[in-house]
Amino acid sequence: MPPPADYYAVLGVGRDADILRIRQAYRRLARRLHPDLNPNDRVVEERFRQIQRAFEILGDPDRRAEYDRHGGAEPTPARVQRVHYGFAGFDFGEEPAKEEWALHEIFGGSEGSESGPTEADPDIHARERVSFVESLEGKQVRLRVNRREICGPCGGRGERPVGEAAPQGIECTACTGAGRRLRRYGHMVFSRPCRRCGGQGTLFHTACSSCRGRGNRIRSARVVARVPAGISDGATVVVDGQGHERLPGEPAGDLRLHVEVAPHPVIERRGDNLVCPLPLTLAEAALGGRIEVPTLSGSVAVRLPPGVQPGTRLRLAGRGVPSIRGDGRGDLFLEVRIHIPEIRDDRSRDLVRELEERYPESPRDALREKLRQEND
Numbered sequence: 001m002p003p004p005a006d007y008y009a010v011l012g013v014g015r016d017a018d019i020l021r022i023r024q025a026y027r028r029l030a031r032r033l034h035p036d037l038n039p040n041d042r043v044v045e046e047r048f049r050q051i052q053r054a055f056e057i058l059g060d061p062d063r064r065a066e067y068d069r070h071g072g073a074e075p076t077p078a079r080v081q082r083v084h085y086g087f088a089g090f091d092f093g094e095e096p097a098k099e100e101w102a103l104h105e106i107f108g109g110s111e112g113s114e115s116g117p118t119e120a121d122p123d124i125h126a127r128e129r130v131s132f133v134e135s136l137e138g139k140q141v142r143l144r145v146n147r148r149e150i151c152g153p154c155g156g157r158g159e160r161p162v163g164e165a166a167p168q169g170i171e172c173t174a175c176t177g178a179g180r181r182l183r184r185y186g187h188m189v190f191s192r193p194c195r196r197c198g199g200q201g202t203l204f205h206t207a208c209s210s211c212r213g214r215g216n217r218i219r220s221a222r223v224v225a226r227v228p229a230g231i232s233d234g235a236t237v238v239v240d241g242q243g244h245e246r247l248p249g250e251p252a253g254d255l256r257l258h259v260e261v262a263p264h265p266v267i268e269r270r271g272d273n274l275v276c277p278l279p280l281t282l283a284e285a286a287l288g289g290r291i292e293v294p295t296l297s298g299s300v301a302v303r304l305p306p307g308v309q310p311g312t313r314l315r316l317a318g319r320g321v322p323s324i325r326g327d328g329r330g331d332l333f334l335e336v337r338i339h340i341p342e343i344r345d346d347r348s349r350d351l352v353r354e355l356e357e358r359y360p361e362s363p364r365d366a367l368r369e370k371l372r373q374e375n376d
Contacts, residue, residue, distance in 0.1 A: 122253025132267070153211075310336055
């Protein structure tokens with residue numbers, strides 16, 4: 001017995017795909033592989049049967065759950081109305097419709113937009129670039145966004161009753177009261193029940209004129225978002241309930257502000273700590289003493305130990321990044337760098353040579369000894 005088919009692979013979707021993606025994948029394949037467009041092709045016909053079966057299973061939440069629980073085994077058959085294909089229902093004798101309908105309108109296409117806001121992502125996404133200093137201090141950002149809102153007159157349904165003036169309903173404008181619609185593709189004419197009126201030819205509801213049947217309207221809105229102090233590059237600020245409105249009774253989406261922090265030309269951030277270079281003169285490094293060091297929060301007095309070496313880090317506690325968790329601040333580390341002056345006169349050269357004679361040790365002796373130990 002052949003192994004059970006992987007219906008996710010048949011439709012070309014992942015196992016985490018939502019119903020909208022599954023429906024889109026099915027329609028895309030059905031339009032391309034419909035047997036009426038590929039006559040006498042048994043391979044295409046079998047492939048079409050597979051995608052139909054896959055959609056019957058994955059398009060039904062209960063049957064999909066059962067399919068996933070049993071590791072891809074066939075779920076219990078459900079009483080569903082199968083989609084038949086062939087030329088049954090196709091009328092070649094009728095007068096062709098005046099419009100050339102697109103292929104996606106023939107196979108599985110919609111004859112009108114579904115009511116209510118149906119977009120998959122109810123969140124609004126925006127981006128904001130802040131300076132390095134603003135990321136440490138925080139910033140209030142004012143944004144103008146386009147937000148979907150539920151249409152008030154129709155309550156998000158996309159349609160309104162025709163009213164007491166027409167208790168028997170009004171003629172369906174989509175099929176002109178016939179209850180069926182004809183669509184032409186090439187030399188073929190397709191006859192199918194009108195979806196708008198359900199094949200009755202009469203409408204008791206009409207599309208809402210305020211939202212044109214969409215169930216929602218796009219409105220411009222101002223939103224204020226607070227970028228907290230200590231935010232890092234690539235972080236997201238979420239403003240609850242400021243996204244798109246969804247179906248009535250469902251919570252609105254959120255505004256998601258993606259923050260980009262511009263780098264600082266001198267200071268580097270490492271977690272909640274900051275690292276800043278500390279240039280010293282040869283005399284300051286050799287003799288030590290008290291010096292003034294500029295920082296983002298103003299000048300700070302620092303006492304240097306005599307003979308401080310390049311690469312040494314001096315820690316200033318609590319002068320780093322404010323923790324976004326609210327538990328204090330990080331530290332500021334000053335990394336020592338020795339500034340070597342440019343020698344321009346003979347007297348300066350003599351002083352340097354004299355200093356070298358007084359301290360003849362080589363700074364490379366320790367390196368030489370470590371290399372020797374590694375080679376032994």
